[in-house]
Amino acid sequence: MSQQHEKYYVPAQSPWPIVGAVALFLIAVGAGNFVVESTSDKTGYGGWTLIAGIALMLVMLIGWFKNQIDESMSGLYSAQLGRSYRQGMAWFIFSEVMFFAAFFGALFYTRMIAVPWLGGASNNAMTNEVLWPGFEAMWPLVQTPGGTETTAMGWFGLPLYNTxxxxxxxxxxxxxxxxxxxxxxxxxxxxxxxxxVLGLIFLTLQVEEYVHAYREMNLTLQSGVYGNTFFMLTGFHGMHVTLGTIMLIVMFFRVLKGHFNKDNQFAFQATSWYWHFVDVVWVILFVFVYIL
Known part of the structure; x- marks a missing residue:
């Protein structure tokens, strides 16, 4: 019995993984320091470090995308490699599901366990008296132990339009x-x-929502656990929408150049998967962060 061996393309060594690792390190360090500096009135290099990390990440994405496109259009990829790419994208989206599951888990823990305990639920009256006397368990928690008051973001208006x-x-x-x-x-x-265009409109309206929250609602990262969870979930989702929009723009320029057909379209398909995933996350976020 003859056995057919399928060719599997192995690319040459690439500098882009290490460049991406450095970029992520700069983004993490810069973002952390930027948040600390913005909430404590300190001056430093957090913002510049964050910008440098983002710039380096863009360089890495452009360079790596170009290499991948050139290899694909040169016919170097086989059906087996295509299956490997699909499996890799599926696992990547699964990791993103777990990423958001952790943040939603933090939100549910705060709302269903921590806040009721502070209010004296489940025979925790002493917890209420010792940690926060007179605390009333409710959500959204619009007052911090230090007395900072904020306003909850409603679901009507910009959040509904964005949905x-x-x-x-x-x-x-x-x-x-x-x-x-x-x-x-x-x-x-x-x-x-x-x-x-719809993705860009979404991001524009989210920026407008953040400006409204900071200037008129006193809803900031310093607004206690409600402000923290609100900006953590909506902010990370906005970051994913930004990445998805960039991916769509890359696909658009590739379409203009005549790339993709019925048999060779994985990059477009993977971008579509990612965009639908981002949409599903927003629907869940809209329900549990804005409505409930």
């Missing part, structure tokens, strides 16, 4: 993928471009 916008972008992303499968390039460009 509609992101859901609409998921629909346009789906139709863009369908157009690619059917070989309708004009529809592909239109739906993909619309998805990008």
């Amino acid at each position: 509609v916008i992101l859901l609409a972008s998921s629909v346009t992303a789906h139709f863009a993928h369908v157009a690619l499968e059917e070989g309708k390039r004009a529809k592909l460009k239109w739906f993909l471009g619309t998805t990008i």
